[in-house]
Each structure stands twice: as structure tokens, then as C-alpha cells.
Amino acid sequence: MIPCDLCALDCGSQPFTLDTPGGTLNFCCAGCRGIYEMLNEINSPPADQAQNAPNSTERKTP
Numbered sequence: 001m002i003p004c005d006l007c008a009l010d011c012g013s014q015p016f017t018l019d020t021p022g023g024t025l026n027f028c029c030a031g032c033r034g035i036y037e038m039l040n041e042i043n044s045p046p047a048d049q050a051q052n053a054p055n056s057t058e059r060k061t062p
């Protein structure tokens, strides 16, 4: 059997997997995987990085 990496319960035949820098982890349910992600802050980077702010050139009157 495959033990859950969070609660050590049996993951069953189709464990919930999570790819981490240290390897692939197995969880018994989506809840355990979500908690592990939250605890370890494993998040995909946010896609909405609006860093292309319009460079408004202000005309400086002399």
C-alpha cells in the first residue's frame, strides 16, 4: 500500500499525487493534498502579473 504523506493512511489504488522539488508525494484524498500544499506553500505562480504598466511620459514644462 502507499501511505499518505500527510496522515499516513492508505492511499488506495489511485493516490492523489503532488509534484514537489523533493519528489512526487502521495495523498489519500484531495483534502490532504490541499493541506500539504498550504503548509508548504506549494503554489503555481500567479498568472496575472500586470507589470507592464503604461509608461506615461510626463511633459515637464520649463
Ligand SMILES: [Zn+2]
Residues within 6 Å of the ligand: 004, 005, 006, 007, 008, 009, 027, 028, 029, 032
Ligand atoms: Zn491523508
